[in-house]
Amino acid sequence: MADLSSLKEWVRTETKLSNANLRKYFESNYDSDLERVVSWTEAVNKDISEKLRNIPPFPHAIQAIKKISVFADLIIVSQTPLEALEREWEEHDMKKYVKVIAGQEHGTKTEHLALAGKGKYPDNKIIMIGDAKGDLDAARKNGILFYPIIQGKEDESWERFINEGLGKFSRGEYEGNYENKLLMEFQKFLPEKPPWL
Secondary structure, eight states: OOOOOHHHHHHHHSSOOHHHHHHHHHSSOOOOOHHHHHHHHHHHHHHHHHHHSSSSOOOOHHHHHHHHTTTTTOEEEEESSOOOOOOOHHTTTTTOOSSEEOOOOOOHHHHHHHHOOOOOGGGGGEEESSSSHHHHHHHHHHTTEEEETTOHHHHHHHHHHIIIHHHHHTTTTTHHHHHHHHHHHHHSSSOOOOOOO
């Protein structure tokens, strides 16, 4: 079994969990197990850059983003490399709807949300739309609202946001019972144990 103590230390102390920062850390803290991690993460990003092209967004996601952009400032927060995010959003002519695209090079999702919204908007006027527990955690750490995209039901989730969630959010009716109902449903679809364990 690999000794991942070096990786755990880097994750604990580094706020910008990017491949470039991992490589710098590895180069000044060499160990063979960390070398395998660096090789793997760089290979994954290379595959994303070379192979993930022309994959269209969910149709209702496009509609939702267009509708939201009329009255809200949209930002993308992701742990995907910035180059891949920008290419993907430009490829589908969607970049024009967002103010900022923040990738792994810019910090964590929690940091992205804090920098973009805290002190600029009331917490109940900021909503994160996400499909993972880490997205929900980032929203909660910032005290903002969360709309779940359920894995395997992505287009239906986006359609529900257009038909229900967006109106409730814009009218100030999202927080409380409605959000709690969505979060209970979201929790049912999260795996109890990640597939890699």
